[in-house]
Amino acid sequence: MRRESDVPPREPGTAVETGPDPVDARLGARLAELRAEHGWSLGDLADRSGVSRSTLSRAERAEISPTAALLNRLCAVYGRTMSQLLSEVESAPAQVVRAPEQSVWRDDASGFVRRSVSPPLPGLRAELVEGRLEPYADIAYDRPPLPGLEQHIWVLDGRLALTVQGTTHTLTTGDCLRFRVWGPTHFHCPGPEAVRYALVVVRP
Known part of the structure; x- marks a missing residue:
């Protein structure tokens, strides 16, 4: 390192x-x-x-x-x-995605870990992701990958401050926020513990 x-x-x-x-x-x-x-x-x-x-x-x-x-x-x-x-850089996903086969991607610069629980599959519009942010970590996206992308975020453990369309929502364990993405978004873990959440993405 x-x-x-x-x-x-x-x-x-x-x-x-x-x-x-x-x-x-x-x-x-x-x-x-x-x-x-x-x-x-x-x-x-x-x-x-x-x-x-x-x-x-x-x-x-x-x-x-x-x-x-x-x-x-x-x-x-x-x-x-x-x-x-x-x-697209992994093998084609099977219908059943076993836990050991779920790909994990890490962004060490921002303290973000992303597990693809249910990756994209031809004919299906939704995908399921597990995200983890280390304490006090930030991720800012300046635009959506697809305008109007539908997202549902369910906090599994910890606290997440999520800014969408200029409004910051503080979510705690069990809370769910749902929205369509048209502009910048900002994810922040206010700490002191890491936050873990499920993200459902539905293509428009």
């Missing part, structure tokens, strides 16, 4: 330096494929996503591990949910 002093300055909220990782390598290759499918240069994608060309290039080459904020921006450009994108 690199010490903080060893890590060079990076674009805020975009990526964190890591060693080689097979998932990052597959994800980088898929991001490069998507850009090629659209016929975009790195400059074109940078203009559309608001992410620098150098960060996009390094993510495609798996030189950095993308953060949740960066993936959210790319999902918005490519018209995918994050679960759809991540599922």
Whole structure:
């Protein structure tokens, strides 16, 4: 693990330096494929996503591990949910998704762990995610991956402060918030314990 002093300055909220990782390598290759499918240069994608060309290039080459904020921006450009994108670098999901087979993705930069409990499946519009935020962690998304995306968030343990359309909702164990995403959202764990929640995503 690199010490903080060893890590060079990076674009805020975009990526964190890591060693080689097979998932990052597959994800980088898929991001490069998507850009090629659209016929975009790195400059074109940078203009559309608001992410620098150098960060996009390094993510495609798996030189950095993308953060949740960066993936959210790319999902918005490519018209995918994050679960759809991540599922494209894994094998096709079975009808029964056993606990050991549920893929887990970590954003160490923001203290976020994401388990894909029920990943996207052709013919189904909903997916189920388990999220975990470490105490005092923050995740800010500047746009939805798909405008009008329906979300239901059920807090399983702890407290979650979630800002949607400029209104902050403080949720505790057992509370559920449901909404459609049209603009920025902000997830915050006010502590002192971590928060764990179930997220149901329904594509419009």
